[in-house]
Amino acid sequence: MDANDKDRNLVATLYVNRASVLQKRDHLVECLRDCNRAVQICPSYAKAWYRRGKVNVSLENHDDAVHDLTIAKNRESSLAGKKQIESELKIILDQSNRTSNKVVQHTKNNLRVSDESVQVQLQCVTTPDKGRGITSQYDIPEGSLVHSEEPYAVTISKHCRETHCHYCLNELPADAIPCTSCSIPLYCSRRCRGQAGGQVFKNCPMERNINDSVFDNLEEYISQITLDNDFYPEDEHIFEHKHECKGVHWPVILPSDVVLAGRVLVKSVQKNGVSMDVPNLLGKLELSHNYSQVSPESKLESHIYAIVLLYCLQHSYGFELPINGASVSQVVILISQIRVNSLAIVRMNSNNYGQSDHVSSGSTCTVEQVRVGLAIYTAGSLFNHSCLPNIHAYFLSRTLMIRTTEFVPSGYPLELSYGPQVGQWDCKDRLKFLEDEYSFRCQCSGCSELNTSDLVINAFCCVDPNCPGVVLDNSILNCEKQKRKHLPAVPQCSSSAPHLQVGKLSSDYIGLVAYLLLEENNRTSRYGPGYCLKCGSDRDLESSYATVDEAWIYIRRLQDAIISKEISRAVLLDASRFLGLLRSILHAYNKSIAEILEKLYGHNHIVIGYELVKLSSIQLSLDDHNAVDTISRLAAIFLHYFGSHAETMFPHLLFLQREALKLPQ
Structure with missing residues (x-):
């Protein structure tokens, strides 16, 4: 314009x-x-x-x-x-x-990726139980970067459209700029807008006064101060937003996975030629799908979205593929492939980041992962799932980075977690989640072998205060009974591996909390739902659940009062009384504090790091010098999981370290 x-x-x-x-x-x-x-x-x-x-x-x-x-x-x-x-x-x-000049960086390149390179040779293998997967040809030390990949296609999450750049997915600055054509996507820079497919402004003609020496190098000066503002793509560059930018705002309305399907389809057409049909285009992606396992309602929904998507592409992009049974069915399969193979791009957010007053006020610093986008990584989709993963995935802008969290021997599968891990949810809930979302029943060691975490995470304690045994309800107990023939094996290849530590801890503690579960031919009548798996004592599950539900009402009421800063004496007393009841009902390991989590996850798990963020903020607010050791341990855990990218992924770490230096001597 x-x-x-x-x-x-x-x-x-x-x-x-x-x-x-x-x-x-x-x-x-x-x-x-x-x-x-x-x-x-x-x-x-x-x-x-x-x-x-x-x-x-x-x-x-x-x-x-x-x-x-x-x-x-x-x-x-x-x-x-x-x-x-x-x-x-x-x-x-x-x-x-x-005074001397300060060096001001005029532009920030949000697309910069660390110079750290992948030095590991991976190979794709096929196994009878999990199909395709990734292994290494050589032993891999813990903390090694094993994979880095740009997305085949990516789209932003609906709830982040006003807060994050639609290309690099980083947080938008105050001077965000919109698409020059449709004005819907927002970008952090002209470079990101150019990468996505936005138009580039043409400069107005400049009146030049040849007698004015100030303007002799004006064009050069403007070029210097606006360096990297624009992006001039190469001929083979494929714009991911261009086909959506024709005046119709359908990408805002359709679900993110359907919008991503449109981007995958258009990119396949542009890479392989518009004369090819949909089956040939999508066959090149080699992605698995679960269409045959989904419900009839979900199938109908996918067919409707496929027709709408093809119609939108025809009218906004000039798509030459016809809307017929063959093309619709293939787009339905594509939507199913995306729902199974797409990765959620996440950002780590810390509340009160960079605010010194939150330390003095005693506010607890917390870390949360926010899903900002959805992407397809063709090689990344080959990594299989385990509830006890040995690799960790994170994102630098749009780039997928995968790093080992333990020593991985040659030929051993590299597996990440598609959802909750052991220690976050019990086995019953993990299995249901994976079946609902990905249509497979997990058979990893965390779901096939007895472990302490699954026994205690949602357990009640024994009515005998001197007994460490657990009391389970029927659904959890039935799930654990299926695993009781498989005690965790602890290989000798790496005693420092996190999930091997969990195995060792499980072997130590299973007999302590669930001795009766280990007996092959247990015929005692005091063995079942509501009975202690250590001594056989009976607990009234119905009454216990009612007490827990009531207690959480008063605890949430206190949480709301803290947020509103209107805390009354009555609210504090009620929450304190019911907290005491919870302690008398729930098992001692059914808590979320760092010491307990170490028994569920291992000493250096990333979840421990997140809890240490909370602990260090409390210690700093109390001027407790133990905060220095806590922050040092936190830094070591993040270095273990993110390597050289630790400070990029969690900039709040530098803030905590600076605050620790301010502690009174």
Whole structure:
């Protein structure tokens, strides 16, 4: 859009107006970027140069400020305006003689990936029980980066459309920019917009005064200050948003997996040629699907979405594939493939990040994983599932990174978790989740062998306060009975491996909490739901569940009161009383504190790291010097799981370390 009004481009005017607001809100770097966009669109716009000079003064970048205000003075048409700029220039020149310039990074490349390279040779193998999977040809040390991959296709989650960049999926800055055509997707930079398929503005013609030496290198100067603002793709680059950008906003309405299916289909067409039919296009992806296992309602839904998607692609993209039974059925299979093989791209968020006052106020710092996008990784989809994984997946922008969390011997499968791991949910709930979402019954060691975590995570304690045994309900007990012939084996290849530690701990504790479950021919009548698996004592499960439900009502009431900062004495007393009841009913390991979790996960599991974030924030608020050791251990765990990317994935770690240095000696 090149709408001009008295030599000023309308879009440039909007950027300058927003820059003014950003400067008032102290978003100086974002303000500077908006000024860069304005002068790139309309180099003769004096107000844009003036605003850029002012923000450079605030950033103490005096050389650029002098240059910007000099250009603004020469482009200013009014005499009063010129005099005002001249007076400000004198002040800045005096300041620049007393202070040194700060180096300001004008643009941040959100697409940068670490230089760390993958040094491991992986191979795809086929096994009778799990089909295709990934193994290594050689032994792999723990903490090794084994895989890095860009997505075949990706789309943003619905709830993140206003908060995260639609291309790199990082958080949007205050100066987010929309697609130049449909204005729906928001991007963190012109580069991300260009990668996705946004149009690039053309600069307004610049009036050049050959007698004015200031403008001799103006074009070069603009090029320098707007470096990396634009992206000029190569001929073979495939734009992921272009087919959605025709005035119809169907990607906003359709579910994320259907939008992703459209992107996969369009990319396949562009890579392989529009003359190919859908079966040939999708066959090249070699992705598994679970269409035959899903419910009739889900099948009908997929058929409806497939027809709608093909119709939208035909009318917005000029898709030449016909809408007939063959093409619809193949798109239905594609949707099913995406639902089984897509990976959720997550970001780690920490509350109160970078706020010093949360330490002094005693607020607990927590870490949560937010799903910001959905993507297909063709090689990444080959890694099989285990509830006791030996690899960990994370994301740098859109790039999938996979790192080992333990020593993996040659030929041993590399497996990640598709959902909750051992220690997060009990076996019964994990099996149901995997069957519902992925249509397979997990047979990993965590689901086929007895382990302490599955026995205690949702268990009641024995009515005898001196007995450490567990009391299970019928559904959990039946699930554990299926596993009682398979005690955990502890291989000797690596005693430090996290899931092997869990196996060792399980062997130590199963007999302590569930001795009766280990007896092959247990015929005692005091063995079943509601009975202690250690001594056989009876507990009233119905009454126990009712007490737990009532207790959580009062505990949640206290949580709401803390959030609203309206805590009454009655609320505190009720929560305290019912917390005591919970302690008398639930098993001692049915808790979420770091010491207990170590028995469920192992010493260096990432879940322990998340709990240590909470613990360290509490210790810092109490000026407890133990926080130093806690943060050191936390840093070691994150280094174990994220390697050289630890600080990128969890920048709050640096904040905690700085706060620890402030502790009184």
